[in-house]
Amino acid sequence: MPTDLVSANLAMGRVQxxxxxxxxxxxxxxLRERIVFTPEQAMRASDELRLSGTLEEALVLSTCxxxxxxxxxxxxxxxxxxVMERLLADFHGLAPAELDxxxxxxxxxxxxxxxxxxxxxxxxxxxxxxxxxGQVREAYGRALEHxxxxxxxxxxxxxxxxxxxxxxxxxxxxTRPMSVAWAGVKLAEQVFGDLEGHEAVIIGAGSxxxxxxxxxxDRGIGRLVVVNRSRxxxxxxxxxxxxxxxxxxxxxTALAPADIIVTSVNAxxxxxxxxxxxxxxxxxxxALFVVDLGVPRNVEPAAASLxxxxxxxxxxxxxxxxxxxxxxxxxxPRAESLITEHISKFEAWCSSVxxxxxxxxxxxxxxxxxxxxxxxxxxxLSSLPAEERERILALTAELIERVVxxxxxxxxxxxxxxxxxxxxxxxRDLFGLDSEDK
Amino acid sequence: xxNAWGYASIAIYAASFxxxxxxxxxxxxxxxxxxxxxxxxxxxxxxxxxxxxxRWIHSVPYDDLYGSMSLFAWLLGVTYLGLxxxxxxxxxxxxxxxxxxxxxxxxxxxxxxxxxxxxxxRGPLFALHVTLNTLAYAAFALSFALSLIYLIQNRVLRAxxxxxxxxxxxxxxxLERMSRSSVWVGLASLALGVSFGFxxxxxxxxxxxxxxxxxxxxxxxxxxxxxxxxxxxSANWRGARAAYICAFNFVVVxxxxxxxxxxxxxxxxxx
Numbered sequence: 001m002p003t004d005l006v007s008a009n010l011a012m013g014r015v016q017x018x019x020x021x022x023x024x025x026x027x028x029x030x031l032r033e034r035i036v037f038t039p040e041q042a043m044r045a046s047d048e049l050r051l052s053g054t055l056e057e058a059l060v061l062s063t064c065x066x067x068x069x070x071x072x073x074x075x076x077x078x079x080x081x082x083v084m085e086r087l088l089a090d091f092h093g094l095a096p097a098e099l100d101x102x103x104x105x106x107x108x109x110x111x112x113x114x115x116x117x118x119x120x121x122x123x124x125x126x127x128x129x130x131x132x133x134g135q136v137r138e139a140y141g142r143a144l145e146h147x148x149x150x151x152x153x154x155x156x157x158x159x160x161x162x163x164x165x166x167x168x169x170x171x172x173x174x175t176r177p178m179s180v181a182w183a184g185v186k187l188a189e190q191v192f193g194d195l196e197g198h199e200a201v202i203i204g205a206g207s208x209x210x211x212x213x214x215x216x217x218d219r220g221i222g223r224l225v226v227v228n229r230s231r232x233x234x235x236x237x238x239x240x241x242x243x244x245x246x247x248x249x250x251x252x253t254a255l256a257p258a259d260i261i262v263t264s265v266n267a268x269x270x271x272x273x274x275x276x277x278x279x280x281x282x283x284x285x286x287a288l289f290v291v292d293l294g295v296p297r298n299v300e301p302a303a304a305s306l307x308x309x310x311x312x313x314x315x316x317x318x319x320x321x322x323x324x325x326x327x328x329x330x331x332x333p334r335a336e337s338l339i340t341e342h343i344s345k346f347e348a349w350c351s352s353v354x355x356x357x358x359x360x361x362x363x364x365x366x367x368x369x370x371x372x373x374x375x376x377x378x379x380x381l382s383s384l385p386a387e388e389r390e391r392i393l394a395l396t397a398e399l400i401e402r403v404v405x406x407x408x409x410x411x412x413x414x415x416x417x418x419x420x421x422x423x424x425x426x427x428r429d430l431f432g433l434d435s436e437d438k
Numbered sequence: 439x440x441n442a443w444g445y446a447s448i449a450i451y452a453a454s455f456x457x458x459x460x461x462x463x464x465x466x467x468x469x470x471x472x473x474x475x476x477x478x479x480x481x482x483x484x485x486x487x488x489x490x491x492x493r494w495i496h497s498v499p500y501d502d503l504y505g506s507m508s509l510f511a512w513l514l515g516v517t518y519l520g521l522x523x524x525x526x527x528x529x530x531x532x533x534x535x536x537x538x539x540x541x542x543x544x545x546x547x548x549x550x551x552x553x554x555x556x557x558x559x560r561g562p563l564f565a566l567h568v569t570l571n572t573l574a575y576a577a578f579a580l581s582f583a584l585s586l587i588y589l590i591q592n593r594v595l596r597a598x599x600x601x602x603x604x605x606x607x608x609x610x611x612x613l614e615r616m617s618r619s620s621v622w623v624g625l626a627s628l629a630l631g632v633s634f635g636f637x638x639x640x641x642x643x644x645x646x647x648x649x650x651x652x653x654x655x656x657x658x659x660x661x662x663x664x665x666x667x668x669x670x671x672s673a674n675w676r677g678a679r680a681a682y683i684c685a686f687n688f689v690v691v692x693x694x695x696x697x698x699x700x701x702x703x704x705x706x707x708x709x
Binding site for chain 2: 169170175176186187189190192193284286287307308310311312319320
């Protein structure tokens with residue numbers, strides 16, 4: 001990133017990242033739903049923060065589980081965060097006291113770590129959930145298009161998207177099913193592979209059945225049939241999910257072509273072993289996958305002994321989900337180490353930007369010293385012809401450029417050097433560059 | 439003989455196994471593609487090794503045990519690669535490439551350091567007979583491996599206690615289809631290979647020696663796999679039962695490859 005494109009605070013040599021927010025851990029749903037930002041509101045809020053001079057770059061990330069404001073500030077973060085928190089309350093018509101103890105504040109490295117954890121799904125209610133990465137991408141895309149981000153937030157959010165993707169592909173944090181509905185569908189895939197071209201019959205039209213249907217549809221199931229005692233509810237669910245409905249009286253006929261049967265009705269033993277045996281025969285002996293989510297159980301347990309039939313009940317799936325939850329948690333340290341790696345990269349980038357801006361200040365300082373020296377020696381120089389004086393000016397300017405150019409180039413190219421210069425404050429003090437700002 | 443091509447193919451097969459295992463773990467398509475490319479490169483390098491050996495011994499490369507085993511490994515790789523491309527399914531690679539790797543490493547360790555006496559020239563029909571039959575054995579070996587994976591996966595699913603690795607295994611349906619395809623390849627090449635053998639023998643000695651134990655066992659193998667294909671598409675036998683039959687059939691193949699070759703037949707020594 002060329003120095004001249006870096007925003008004003010970077011030109012001053014400091015990257016200050018501020019974050020405030022509320023999430024499912026700090027605020028109850030009643031409060032979270034009051035501070036949700038629509039995309040338009042998010043743009044308006046970031047404009048307010050930038051136009052008031054509080055932030056140079058701003059981005060609002062708002063999902064059902066979190067509302068967070070990210071910004072790059074030219075002044076101390078504590079003051080900025082107070083302003084950001086006030087805006088969060090004012091924007092949604094809340095009294096500041098309502099946010100007391102509900103808002104978290106993070107600065108610089110910790111703000112970066114927080115965003116990277118969010119993008120990786122480590123800060124989600126359901127560990128490793130995938131939707132958040134898409135939500136971060138969308139929020140960033142909108143802010144970028146709106147022009148409320150700058151070099152720092154662009155770099156920060158691009159890094160967050162990169163680390164989120166890596167955590168998903170290189171760890172198992174987001175791989176295994178974490179709900180019984182999803183576990184049932186994933187198990188069906190372990191039997192049939194691609195679900196396209198297969199048929200599923202859903203018995204029941206309640207919320208559990210709906211979740212299963214959603215997952216089946218997302219996985220590209222070939223045909224969906226919903227059977228329910230109330231035909232209207234079956235039709236409603238089928239219509240919403242792009243399936244068909246069948247009458248309860250024709251249940252066995254509806255089951256005949258099914259590869260997957262999911263049942264979640266309040267009817268103990270509604271599906272008997274004999275019924276499944278007939279269905280299996282009519283089906284040509286092909287594999288049949290049955291998920292019984294009903295309590296009491298809808299499928300006669302003895303049906304599990306039928307050849308080429310796989311029967312799972314809610315306890316079986318519950319155990320799988322619990323096992324998967326533990327497995328996901330065990331992957332968190334690996335995800336954290338990827339995050340730490342990307343934080344180092346981001347900080348190295350910040351250091352390089354700071355270091356490059358510092359060499360710019362060094363150049364200014366040397367040029368100023370040269371001017372002062374030439375002024376001091378003006379009498380001696382006056383005896384020289386104008387042409388010689390011009391040459392001295394040109395030579396000293398070239399000398400300064402050479403002195404500054406080498407470290408500048410090396411800082412641009414060498415990450416290791418930038419890391420060694422992480423304690424760049426020492427250099428700043430050494431050259432007295434801070435006093436220039438003051 | 440300098441076996442640089444052979445060692446290079448082992449290294450590339452090892453890389454392919456590593457990438458397939460990584461692909462199984464991460465599901466990263468790029469790594470999967472690298473795995474397939476490594477396997478294809480390994481096959482090319484092993485082909486070069488076989489070619490070099492043919493030039494060295496002035497004959498087809500399968501006249502001794504080393505050559506026969508080496509050709510078997512090569513054809514196993516080729517068959518698997520073909521099935522992978524045909525079924526667009528890479529998750530089995532992590533299970534097949536280690537077999538290939540162990541086999542080819544054993545073969546390389548067993549490789550004779552001195553050139554065997556050049557065998558008598560037997561013509562292209564004989565070469566086709568041996569190559570196609572070896573291809574059939576390789577395809578049957580592959581179907582055996584696929585059936586074993588199927589049985590493990592099926593057992594886990596039936597027990598309703600899938601472990602953590604379970605989610606990375608290929609689906610039952612995929613395993614069954616790949617196994618059937620592999621058996622089809624095996625049966626077709628066995629039919630052609632045996633036919634070429636009969637024609638070659640008739641040209642050589644003017645009669646068919648159908649009473650040779652190797653021929654009888656080979657025809658039995660043909661029948662056993664044909665029965666497998668028939669049962670695998672029938673209502674009561676498809677699935678795990680068919681996989682058991684397929685696995686058992688390979689035991690007969692191994693019997694033919696070892697006991698029959700060494701003790702019961704006169705001229706079918708290494709096929």
